[in-house]
Amino acid sequence: MTDEPDPVDLPDLPRGIALSWGMAASPQRGPKREMSVERIVEAAVDLADREGLGAVSMAAVAKALGFTPMSLYRYVSAKDDLLLLMQEEASGAPALPDAGTEGGDWRGEAERLYRAQLEIYLAHPWLLSLPINGTPATPSTVAWMDAYLGAFADTPLDLDDRTAAMLAIMGQARWYGTVAAGYAEAARAGGLSVAEVGSREAALFLTLVDADAYPHTRAALEAGVMTSDRDSMAFGIVRLLDGIAAYIDRVAATGPDARAVERAPLPDDPALAADKRVRAAAKTVREAEKALRAAQKNLRQVRRDAAERIARSAG
Template sequence: MSVNTHFGKAPQMPEDVEEALPRAVALSWGVAEHPQRGPKRELSIERIVDTAIEVADTDGLGAVSMSRIATELGFTTMSLYRYVTSKDDVLALMQDAVCTIRIPPDDELAARGGSARNAGEETADWRAGLRRWAMASIEVIQEHPWFPDIPISGIPLMPNNLAVLDWGLREMRDLPLTDAEKMSTALLLSSYARAIAVVERDVSRSQSADAPATHGEAFTAALSELVTPERFPDLAPLVASGAYADSDGADEQDDFAFGLERILDGIETYLAGRRSGEPVTAFEERPEAVPRDKAVREAAKARREAESKLREARKNEREAIARARERAAREAERESR
């Protein structure tokens, strides 16, 4: 994969532009002045970033270091610092580089139903566009599982990230939303897709590792002993049926698709209120946090201890019943003789 940015050929810009940007951002836009390069011209920012991505794809993000990258390239570690100032710069450039996804051109959007935008009419199939946009986030993480392990340090500033955001805003271009509402919608969809992708990644990793199976009849029976109707009245039936630990996807429901459609339903309802001119609630204040109370924690601890004793008592009861049945069977066998 090559980095779709302008490393190496910086356009002429005022010095204050470069100074106002973080180093990695300036490098991604090609507006940073490169430090003096060494004699080996074949080394470049593109090669450094591409190599770092290959290391992360193979061995995980934790394996990425300046020394590892230098070794893979056949250079000294100090050689890399002629191009980037720190590992953090490399990580930021990696994150932007893998966002070189295919963005549908405008004519593709028009073919899907948005050709009437010049007349001020709403795009016919905005849901399809946002659905595809949200799925792109999952695809990036599927291809590069380390991607969400790099912390979000602020708003998108690099060209590829901004191109993806621009695509999402284009899908909302004709919707009756304010600029702030469009940004909130983009955040909602991208956050949801990112969260689901991380869950899917982690579940996949746990299933491929040497970990106890979290499905099957034996597991369901064991879990049912803990998740009792008394404590979990609504969850217990799902556990008993096997639906809760359905890691094999036997229910054939795509959790991501289901949740995404419900989010889009909500957006559509909000848009309907906008079109009708009726007052709509843009937002409400966040609910107050549940107070942390020592008495509540102590009561919860006491409940857990009581439940543990109850489970132990039930176990002893089952063992006693089993022993009694064995004795009865032996006595019956002696009498039959």
């Protein structure tokens, strides 16, 4: 019987992943004892929180720590690894449920995790700018996955369903975080409050949106939907959880038959995108949409001209 290989020596394990799990050896000698992977990552996260992801470079992080860039490369050998470790640090692991709240309340637990994830995005909005290159196999990612899957453990959903529900909720948190972070950045850049940014945006829309061309949007704007106290973004997670609840009830009542979901190719399926007929049809649609916009613009102008003639005649 042979011994299992030391995790540090796994040849196919990317260094960033190995570092996140504590499975990569640190340099034996460094520029100073104070240098460590942890300090490098903390400095990078602090820099991103203050100045955004674009400010993070190996040189900038080294300067913040008082070292040379080459010193950092002894610990974190590539910027991609640094970004992965920054994501790991900022995301952390979800807090455990409060005592006495476990057992059966899947919705309460799912909503708790959703809100915790949203708070992370608001605290570290640069996380939303990181490229998505698959699911990072890091401890915090696994911890969040395990918590979400655990929320549905006492439901009749199978593991495929639980995973799908997890992805839907996590996606909703990311979308809300993206919108909220965008408004927060616009407010910061303009020296305004988020409410003031919304008011200016509403005023701009009211100036541009014509009632004849866009009657439904104009009616919504005049009703004040863009400056309402109601949190329209919260609608998504509430309705999503309503849908999951209805699906859980259906699975409980009908069993596996409730899980029949038609699997169709995604619109951006590479095989479809490469098909000449699909490209030609898509081009035809774009041209028709462009022509429709031009016709609508012309109609608005004709109506305005007619209104002016009528007004002059009446005068």
